[in-house]
């Protein structure tokens with residue numbers, strides 16, 4: 001157990017090292033205000049411990065026992081062919097690449113963008129249109145009251161900035177590659193992303209978080225997503241990182257009336273990964289649908305944290321998360337939907353299902369629904385199960401080998417997560433990737449008796 | 452082709468098969484009838500390789516090899532196919548994908564090239580058409596939400612695609628309407644050839660009007676207590692199983 005003091009030091013040290021590094025950005029008044037505010041907060045906010053509700057099931061000692069240095073390196077020399085393996089979309093998409101949280105200008109795939117569309121790095125916007133940032137930034141994440149978010153804000157440096165003006169429709173998907181590299185060992189990488197869709201705007205965004213080899217780093221990312229009236233965002237997030245890395249990412253989604261947020265998240269892991277999604281409805285008739293899949297193997301920790309609040313009437317939210325666990329690992333699903341008194345006519349569904357392929361796998365599943373309104377439609381459910389012997393037998397009796405049969409059942413289990421994905425090419429690619437990982441995982445665990 | 456000698460098997464320490472003998476030669480069709488719980492499905496599953504049965508005696512050889520030593524998938528590769536009495540649902544697994552995976556798994560195991568997509572589609576369509584199986588069912592998940600009869604037809608579709616040497620049909624006729632019975636029987640007959648053998652487990656003589664068996668056996672309390680030709684089925688239809696059990700006891 002790491003002492004409270006050591007925890008405080010851990011944050012302090014990162015802050016000190018990072019403050020010098022971050023100074024390179026032209027200091028905008030609001031930016032320096034924001035940073036120093038976050039710095040001040042950081043000293044005051046409670047530190048995460050197993051005693052706090054939010055961190056009850058999270059194993060933190062590994063992360064806090066490791067030292068990191070804020071990443072300073074810019075990877076200007078990366079070539080398009082260096083990133084081929086990590087792209088999910090083809091040339092069709094608008095592409096933008098970040099390496100260790102920094103924008104890589106040479107890998108941007110577009111020169112021109114349609115009227116009303118801004119896709120840029122935070123630094124670019126800071127230089128060219130700083131006023132744009134000050135309107136939007138920190139609207140949602142400001143209220144998070146958590147040290148990790150404060151750490152991100154205090155050292156705010158670069159990230160993705162997307163802005164769609166009123167009624168703008170992004171004609172092609174946007175693919176964002178977040179690549180974390182091992183050149184600089186034990187780096188602290190802190191992208192700070194902001195996505196704003198103004199009234200009636202629509203976009204599809206594909207984000208891939210990935211890394212090379214056995215890189216050791218701590219990714220502490222924050223994304224703010226602001227959807228104004230009737231805006232619609234389809235968001236795919238695939239996270240697949242080095243088995244030595246730590247990944248914490250928070251997404252804050254704010255939804256105005258009639259907006260749609262459809263998110264599919266595939267977490268293929270790091271050594272330690274925690275993804276948080278916070279959704280707040282600001283008005284009525286908005287819809288939020290999240291689908292999540294996590295694959296967790298030997299020596300991995302994976303957590304999905306969901307916090308959805310319905311505090312206004314007539315919004316609908318549906319959340320389905322599925323986990324496949326193989327090997328000695330731990331997965332946590334901690335999801336909470338609050339339906340406040342004012343949120344009549346709300347619809348909220350929260351489900352979590354887990355498939356355990358190993359006796360050494362450990363899963364904590366805690367879907368919670370807190371309802372204070374009476375005229376609502378809500379449900380929640382959770383299951384933890386294993387592969388069905390009868391189904392395996394059926395497949396094998398048709399000539400399909402054991403490992404292949406297991407893979408088919410696992411991808412069958414996962415299929416529901418992708419069922420609503422409209423981009424079929426993408427769906428196929430993600431599912432193929434998943435199959436590859438499953439086969440490797442099942443091969444690894446085949447020494448164990450599965451059923 | 453298949454030779455079962457003095458087969459004894461337990462399920463959870465309870466003897467189910469008690470010294471069963473059966474000899475099936477290439478091209479033959481054998482019908483197995485017998486009261487509920489007599490061990491027909493148990494026999495079928497032991498042949499297909501399901502877990503949970505303890506073979507306590509006897510031998511099963513298939514094409515000269517010890518069948519019981521093989522994994523279920525290896526038996527399929529050797530040409531054994533069981534159309535199950537209760538086909539399971541496979542959530543999230545598309546029927547067409549499943550069929551192709553199964554077909555290719557067998558082809559690869561036999562050293563053949565995987566079937567190409569166009570050819571595969573042609574075959575599935577033709578065979579589904581033969582069985583009057585709605586093509587929509589091909590696009591759904593395997594057996595998921597299929598009616599009883601649809602599941603049975605889907606089993607036969609798999610059989611037609613996999614073209615086994617030994618097809619075991621466990622009560623494929625149960626749950627089929629009269630037209631479906633005829634259609635499925637035509638499907639099975641289409642597969643008949645001098646190299647292929649079929650074991651039909653059934654409770655009803657009607658199926659045997661369509662698929663003419665060379666032999667009819669009665670399985671009772673885990674043993675074959677009577678064998679004959681198709682007239683035996685007619686006799687059973689008339690008299691039930693009681694008289695046989697009395698005879699055996701005597």
Ligand SMILES: Nc1ncnc2c1ncn2[C@@H]1O[C@H](COP(=O)(O)OP(=O)(O)OP(=O)(O)O)[C@@H](O)[C@H]1O
Nearest residue numbers: 462463467485486487488489490491492493494503
């Ligand atoms: N897994 C099992 N556990 C316990 N008993 C079993 C199991 N499987 C089969 N049995 C028992 O073995 C006996 C034979 O069952 P089996 O399914 O082979 O009968 P059957 O001849 O196919 O009957 P039916 O005509 O009803 O299909 C029955 O008494 C059944 O209850």
Ligand SMILES: [Mg+2]
Nearest residue numbers: 491492493536
């Ligand atoms: Mg039976």
